[in-house]
Amino acid sequence: MNKLNKILAQSKDIHYRSVDTDKAWDKFRAKANIVQEPIKNTKVIPLVPKQWLSIAAGLVLLLTATFIFWPEAPKFETTMASVESSVIKMIDGSVINLDKNSEVTYPVNYDGLDERYIVLTGNATFDVAHNPNMPFRVLKDDLLIEVLGTEFTLTGGDNGNIEVENHEGSVRASDVNDPTITIVLLKGDKVNFTPEGFVDLNYVAPVIPEPIIDHTATYSLYEIYFHLYERSNGAIDLHPNAKIDGRSTVRMDLTQNLQVIIDSLDEKTNFEYNYAQQVDMILIKKLLEK
Amino acid sequence: MNQGFSDINSFETLFRTYFEPLVNFVNSRINHYENSEEIVQDTFMKLWDSRDTLVIRTSVKSYLYQATKNTMIDFIRKSKHINVDIDSINHIPIEGEVDLDPYIIRSELEKALLTLKEKNRIIFKLNKFEGLTYKEIAEHLNMSERGVEDNISRAVKSLKDILKDNKHIFK
Structure with a gap:
């Protein structure tokens, strides 16, 4: 009895309430419109030779009725990947890679169908066999994907959004409730279907280059000297015998570093200076128009 | 299908x-x-x-x-x-x-318990599901502890017979 005790222990800790299954079944039958006939006692009548003709006629009728009312082969199958992902090969050669915890309904018989219509719950990747005469349509929640031949993935995104990634060919994705909300995805495109419409996940905001601002302006040589003096905290100053033509002008960019300004003065003016290495000072001896 | x-x-x-x-x-x-x-x-x-x-x-x-x-x-x-x-x-x-599984097992147990005598069933459930001791059940039902034990033993024996072929319980 050890096993029964173990089982009792297993079911003891759960909160359990008996359910009126008879009532539940009656409710289910009513909802599903199921009529359950009670099993009737049938009377067996022995066959006699003179009835053969009527039996034969009955058989002919039965065969005819069977032919007429023989149920059609099912057109759709539903597959659920409950434990692990599942690969489904459709009869047209298309392949559905169904993720775990997902379910898909797909045609298994194309007689009378003019499209390959798939209903998906969960996530899946589709590798669609090209057939321009049989559009491939996938419905997932309110999103409808239409393709002729391609490979794409449908996954439930965050917050209930659906992510569509197109690997090959092109697909059209539409909101089934509003066909005007539609988008065509080319190879590599990836979008999110949200209640507000489609969001392009491949969109990368363009990098706007920093505008080049030209700080070049015309300054007098005195303004330039004074600028150098101020910025160097007096480390660039005039030699006691310096010659400077303060009113002459030159175009320069004074926002650049001091060495660049000094090089520019060398280039554009008659510029001489002494550099005192010990104290890291520059004494301007001459700053004249060139 | x-x-x-x-x-x-x-x-x-x-x-x-x-x-x-x-x-x-x-x-x-x-x-x-x-x-x-x-x-x-x-x-x-x-x-x-x-x-x-x-x-x-x-x-x-x-x-x-x-x-x-x-x-x-x-x-x-x-x-x-x-x-x-x-x-x-x-x-x-x-x-x-x-x-x-525990819910299926419990459901099968409940069905099997319905076939037991009412006293056996009540005493069994009080002990196995509600966790009451023999002493507590005896006081509650105004009977001896030995009487409780006998009832549970009979219930367990009956359940074993009823459930021995149940594929949900003895897989």
């Missing part, structure tokens, strides 16, 4: 086997018996509606367990009054259906 419920009678058997444990399983997550019954009714309705096309690649029990989980998630998403973390349901393990 090849799932073993090709006619209404076999479907009824399936319904009667799994309805109660599934309702209790769902109730353990959403804590509302009426809604739990609705969820399981919807699950069976989906199964019934797709009976001609459905191909179940696992067991019917696994299918019902997974389908009920999905219906429960849909129900929670649509309901504004149920505050349950859907992720916690999504992450319920599937392997071995460990979550559903």
Whole structure:
């Protein structure tokens, strides 16, 4: 009895309430419109030779009725990947890679169908066999994907959004409730279907280059000297015998570093200076128009 | 259809086997018996509606367990009054259906207990399910501890006979 005790222990800790299954079944039958006939006692009548003709006629009728009312082969199958992902090969050669915890309904018989219509719950990747005469349509929640031949993935995104990634060919994705909300995805495109419409996940905001601002302006040589003096905290100053033509002008960019300004003065003016290495000072001896 | 419920009678058997444990399983997550019954009714309705096309690649029990989980998630998403973390349901393990098994076992036990004498059944349930000691039961029912023990022994013996061929319990 050890096993029964173990089982009792297993079911003891759960909160359990008996359910009126008879009532539940009656409710289910009513909802599903199921009529359950009670099993009737049938009377067996022995066959006699003179009835053969009527039996034969009955058989002919039965065969005819069977032919007429023989149920059609099912057109759709539903597959659920409950434990692990599942690969489904459709009869047209298309392949559905169904993720775990997902379910898909797909045609298994194309007689009378003019499209390959798939209903998906969960996530899946589709590798669609090209057939321009049989559009491939996938419905997932309110999103409808239409393709002729391609490979794409449908996954439930965050917050209930659906992510569509197109690997090959092109697909059209539409909101089934509003066909005007539609988008065509080319190879590599990836979008999110949200209640507000489609969001392009491949969109990368363009990098706007920093505008080049030209700080070049015309300054007098005195303004330039004074600028150098101020910025160097007096480390660039005039030699006691310096010659400077303060009113002459030159175009320069004074926002650049001091060495660049000094090089520019060398280039554009008659510029001489002494550099005192010990104290890291520059004494301007001459700053004249060139 | 090849799932073993090709006619209404076999479907009824399936319904009667799994309805109660599934309702209790769902109730353990959403804590509302009426809604739990609705969820399981919807699950069976989906199964019934797709009976001609459905191909179940696992067991019917696994299918019902997974389908009920999905219906429960849909129900929670649509309901504004149920505050349950859907992720916690999504992450319920599937392997071995460990979550559903105790409810199926309990359901089978409850059915078996209905065939016992009322006194045996009450004493057995008080001890095994409610956790009362022999002494507590004896005081509660105004009988001797030895009498309680005898009743439980008889109940266990009967249950063993009734359940020995039950595939849900002794796999």
